[in-house]
Amino acid sequence: MSIASQTSDRPSPPPARIDPEEVAASHARRKLRENLRKTILYGVLLLGAVVFMCPLYWMVTTSLKTNAEAYLFPPTLFPQLLQFNNYPDAWNYEGMQFPRWTLHTIFITLSVMVGVLLTSSLCAYGFARISFPGKRFWFFATLASVMLPAQVTLIPLYIVFFKIGWLDTFNPLIIPAWFGGGALNIFLLRQFFMGIPAELEDAALIDGAGRFRIWWSIFLPLSVPSILTIAIFTFQGVWNDFYGPLVFLSSPDNYTLALGMNLFKGLYGTQTQYLMAMSTLMTIPMIILFFVAQRYFIRGIVLTGINR
């Protein structure tokens, strides 16, 4: 899937009679046309990129204005004086608990990531490398579960969590991730595991290594790129999740960052500069992650075909 494989300018079949002047003229015409095409293309792309990036620019610049300047008409395209103190001011806003909510979000994100990576790779190994009765059924069931809207299972689970006292705790957000870690992740890792040569495994089996040992010290180290891909998507999904926390968490003391920001907007919606500062802060880890691990992002989308 490399881009370099596509070459648009293949030499056309040579003309029967070669007239140097005509060749030069046709070359010039073609070059002109090619340049025109490139210019138009660059123009369209540049316009599109600016349209796509402008909202983010506006979010960041608003976060660096005073409240009065944010509401100025006509608006200033760049802050008159950069208000960096908006960030600590928003972070420590009275009545809000952004540091605490951030810690909660980090804790939930990491707990889910560990669960997803461990259990999805265990299951993927079982599906890829061991033959046993019922395997096809369970694999199909795993994949089919993707189609089910979350709301179908959510209501009975909510009732059960209510009865056993798990509402307003992190358990409903973390524990389910430790049961296989998502069908698509299992699928992705299984595909990768199936490509690992059997000889490696056989040699280890003859040396007396158990399956568990093989999974841990052969399969996991060999599949680091796939594992990183899953880690990144899990991180992104949990960090950005709004619906799950909204359903299961109710008291502000237990909120995540996403819920906390929604609370802030409800109470102090006109403090736009602070809201934009917190939005920027929440976005920064995702941007850093994207630029550090860009190829795993792209790879994950291409392999699973899902933009999560």
Place this chain on the structure above:
Amino acid sequence: VAAIRLRHTKKYWRDTIQGYLFIGPVVLGLLIWTFGPMIASLVLSFTDYPLLKSPKWIGLQNYIDIFTRNDELRAVQSLQVTATYAVLALPLGVVLALLVAVLLNQKLRGMAGFRTAFYLPTIIPAVASAFMWSWLLQPDFGILNSILKELGVANPPRWMAEPESSLLTLVLISGWGVGGSMIIFLAGLQSIPDVLYEAAKIDGANDWQMFWRITLPQLSPTIFFIIVTGMIGALQYFSTAYLMTGGTGGPLFSTYFYNLNLYDKAFKWLFMGLASAMAWVLFLIIFVLTLIIFRSSDAWVYYEVQR
């Protein structure tokens, strides 16, 4: 021979036990978090069950209510909102993503930068992007209307503040997130064999003909995939509408999506029976539509003959 067979059965049993130990998490997970709750919610959907009381069997009443008591429950109305959104946002998403992907597939310097620019919006947290758009589209102080006024538009649209424009505004915002589908299209474009284009060029085809005769048919499995996943996603649309309207689905319920309604019924009013029935209606709609798209795919999805 007996010894071999014994060893075989021994290995067979060992593999079976080990196999189930390895896939144990997902087997348990499916039973506890998927199959069990699925059956439970199907049963609950035939009951009247305010969470704090015990469930009472009422047969099909919840399903009848969903489709007949629109004045109180707004179920049909929210279904219409969701359907309208899906019908507008899905084609917009597919066409825009395809267009951008074709442009980004050209060989030019700086293409990596452009790709990043178009993909970046999809990694922004829903909360951040919803608040950002609320601010950009604020009808009186927002930057977009400020620009429109500077350009001489006397009465620019009031975006999310008016029922006439609010749903369309959400459709437009969804266009900002085409980056994900765009990347999938890009991968699809790059897997089309060059030979096809070269052969067409020799036959004298122009760019336009090559797009319709080669690119689109070759890309049809990708388009099919994007439509299926996009449809499922659009019918479950929730977060942005919730965040931008403070959970009300306003103004005047113009953005009261089905899932917003379901959320209210289940977790605000604790009508567990009714909400379960609503969830099953949604599931059935998704299931039937998926089936229809799959059935139709024979007519328009082009698969390479397996060699």
